[in-house]
Amino acid sequence: MAEPLFTPEEQKKFDAGIAEIISHYPSDRKSAGMLPALRLLQEIKGWLPPEGLRLVAKHLEVTPERAYEVASFYVMYHLKKPGKYVVDVCTNLSCSLWGAEKMLAYLEEKLGLKAGEANEKFTLRETECLASCGTAPCLQINEDHHESLTRAKLDAILAKLS
Amino acid sequence: MASTAKGIDPIISAAWGKPQSWTLDSYKKRGGYEGLKKALEMQPAAIIDEVKKSNLRGRGGAGFPTGLKWSFVPKDSPKPKYLAVNGDESEPGTFKDRYILEDDPHMMLEGIAIASYALGVHTCYVYLRGEFKFPAERCQAAIDEAYKAGIFGKKLMGKDYELNCYLVRGAGAYICGEETALLESLEGKKGWPRLKPPFPAVVGLFGSPTVVNNVETLASVPHVFTGGSDWYAKLGTDKSGGTRLVCLSGSVNRPGVYEVSMFTTLAELIYDDKYGRGMPAGRKVKAVIPGGSSAPVLGADELDVAMEFEALKVKQTMAGSGGVIVMDDATCMVRSLWRVARFYAEESCGQCTPCREGTPWQTRLLRKIEEGRGEPGDIDMLSNVASSIAPYPPIGLGNTICALGDAAALPTHSFLMRFKDEFEAHIREKRCPFGDKPWGSFGDWS
Numbered sequence: 001m002a003e004p005l006f007t008p009e010e011q012k013k014f015d016a017g018i019a020e021i022i023s024h025y026p027s028d029r030k031s032a033g034m035l036p037a038l039r040l041l042q043e044i045k046g047w048l049p050p051e052g053l054r055l056v057a058k059h060l061e062v063t064p065e066r067a068y069e070v071a072s073f074y075v076m077y078h079l080k081k082p083g084k085y086v087v088d089v090c091t092n093l094s095c096s097l098w099g100a101e102k103m104l105a106y107l108e109e110k111l112g113l114k115a116g117e118a119n120e121k122f123t124l125r126e127t128e129c130l131a132s133c134g135t136a137p138c139l140q141i142n143e144d145h146h147e148s149l150t151r152a153k154l155d156a157i158l159a160k161l162s
Numbered sequence: 163m164a165s166t167a168k169g170i171d172p173i174i175s176a177a178w179g180k181p182q183s184w185t186l187d188s189y190k191k192r193g194g195y196e197g198l199k200k201a202l203e204m205q206p207a208a209i210i211d212e213v214k215k216s217n218l219r220g221r222g223g224a225g226f227p228t229g230l231k232w233s234f235v236p237k238d239s240p241k242p243k244y245l246a247v248n249g250d251e252s253e254p255g256t257f258k259d260r261y262i263l264e265d266d267p268h269m270m271l272e273g274i275a276i277a278s279y280a281l282g283v284h285t286c287y288v289y290l291r292g293e294f295k296f297p298a299e300r301c302q303a304a305i306d307e308a309y310k311a312g313i314f315g316k317k318l319m320g321k322d323y324e325l326n327c328y329l330v331r332g333a334g335a336y337i338c339g340e341e342t343a344l345l346e347s348l349e350g351k352k353g354w355p356r357l358k359p360p361f362p363a364v365v366g367l368f369g370s371p372t373v374v375n376n377v378e379t380l381a382s383v384p385h386v387f388t389g390g391s392d393w394y395a396k397l398g399t400d401k402s403g404g405t406r407l408v409c410l411s412g413s414v415n416r417p418g419v420y421e422v423s424m425f426t427t428l429a430e431l432i433y434d435d436k437y438g439r440g441m442p443a444g445r446k447v448k449a450v451i452p453g454g455s456s457a458p459v460l461g462a463d464e465l466d467v468a469m470e471f472e473a474l475k476v477k478q479t480m481a482g483s484g485g486v487i488v489m490d491d492a493t494c495m496v497r498s499l500w501r502v503a504r505f506y507a508e509e510s511c512g513q514c515t516p517c518r519e520g521t522p523w524q525t526r527l528l529r530k531i532e533e534g535r536g537e538p539g540d541i542d543m544l545s546n547v548a549s550s551i552a553p554y555p556p557i558g559l560g561n562t563i564c565a566l567g568d569a570a571a572l573p574t575h576s577f578l579m580r581f582k583d584e585f586e587a588h589i590r591e592k593r594c595p596f597g598d599k600p601w602g603s604f605g606d607w608s
Contacts (some may be wrong), residue, residue, distance in 0.1 A: 073335065091501070092505055094411035105565065129255075129455075134257055135417070
């Protein structure tokens with residue numbers, strides 16, 4: 001027998017969250033809650049498992065294909081289980097002008113991963129502008145933002161990740 | 163935040179960095195929500211007229227007159243009307259809205275309330291880019307405070323008018339900053355832009371009349387009412403009222419967000435002690451992108467231009483989203499354009515063939531040239547590919563549904579127009595003349 005998608009606690013969080021999301025839209029437009037619903041699922045599970053996508057689709061009264069179509073369009077949704085820490089490094093123009101390419105190379109060496117690769121602990125990605133151009137270079141780790149990064153600052157951040 | 167060079171005190175950024183500036187209490191002590199009080203004593207049509215008279219123009223990129231945009235919403239529509247706030251700040255070089263959301267979100271919420279009342283809107287969605295976790299937390303806390311204080315909810319500041327405001331986070335797609343793609347995303351779909359017309363003001367969210375306004379635009383609205391439209395208009399030029407936020411990044415000594423007069427020039431922004439404090443020691447400006455990565459690049463001899471919509475248009479570029487990126491004379495322009503081109507290839511939604519096919523093609527050609535594998539004919543090819551996405555000039559008449567195609571082609575056209583010799587040198591020398599240090603003075607990270 002397949003394991004249930006949610007623990008009882010997770011189920012409670014999902015049910016409350018999805019009800020709140022749906023309440024923000026007209027009653028005949030439940031499907032509008034797709035982005036927040038996918039975010040909710042990902043917050044709970046760390047990624048979007050197929051059975052979770054089917055569940056979201058059911059609540060929003062759309063087909064699972066529609067949920068997958070949306071989930072696969074946006075880069076922040078994980079259709080495969082990522083590493084515990086997703087490291088998104090901005091190498092866009094303003095950041096590169098402040099050394100982002102070299103910072104990424106340093107990270108690749110330190111984590112033993114190329115951009116685009118993952119292991120259990122880390123997913124390393126080269127990402128697009130993170131709106132910190134004035135405090136470059138920058139990166140995000142699981143949505144937590146870090147800016148004006150020096151080698152020492154980055155080392156200290158990584159050292160805190162268990 | 164420093165005063166502007168032309169003696170105008172900051173209005174949007176006045177409280178940034180001050181203790182608890184993001185709270186309702188702080189905002190009210192600074193006169194917050196007084197503009198809304200004044201607006202609620204006026205007829206909706208008079209509110210729209212006041213915004214028209216202020217010459218406030220949209221701060222998201224296109225610079226369309228805000229009052230005029232509001233006036234396009236049909237008054238007799240039986241459908242509900244919506245306000246969608248565009249906080250999908252993703253244009254490389256642009257990082258101003260983040261500061262409003264983090265440091266003074268109530269200023270934007272007050273603008274939302276005024277706009278909603280003027281337009282007959284009862285539901286507003288604030289769409290923030292997905293990566294904005296902290297700005298979203300600050301914004302949601304401010305929305306919660308506004309509900310608790312009776313500003314939002316069943317009674318708008320005690321008036322018999324219901325206004326609900328919901329925050330929605332995107333999920334990492336630059337295209338969702340395009341207003342119709344934003345609406346698609348708000349409807350729970352992938353962000354594919356819609357054909358216009360019909361325009362959102364008539365057929366927008368859920369097929370209803372919808373106004374889409376940028377965060378900074380709405381944060382500017384309360385000041386039109388507290389100071390009066392005449393005062394606001396006089397702060398700017400004949401066609402652009404108020405002040406504006408510009409984001410300075412790249413090869414300058416003090417990058418940051420600065421609130422400037424519309425008369426402030428690019429040169430002042432870069433060199434003035436109040437702003438950028440000049441270039442790294444021994445270096446000169448080579449190029450400046452004046453309005454986010456999509457804005458055509460300017461050369462070092464073109465900095466004596468006001469940071470204002472019309473003045474930059476004369477230079478065949480644009481004020482756009484206010485993102486000024488400076489490159490010094492140790493920066494490789496081919497590599498810079500390659501990085502910009504890669505962004506548009508990555509962010510193209512794939513709906514229109516010229517953009518879907520053309521943006522990666524540009525990127526491949528630029529990589530080839532930068533890596534010393536360029537051949538005679540590649541520059542013409544690059545120019546042709548860019549032209550097939552959007553010819554140049556004029557600005558904004560591309561072959562795609564939305565302006566992302568223009569945004570991808572304009573940098574290519576302008577880099578080739580102003581820095582063609584560097585592209586030629588790469589091909590001639592079969593290498594990057596800047597070697598392994600192509601990113602200018604600050605490019606060596608330590």
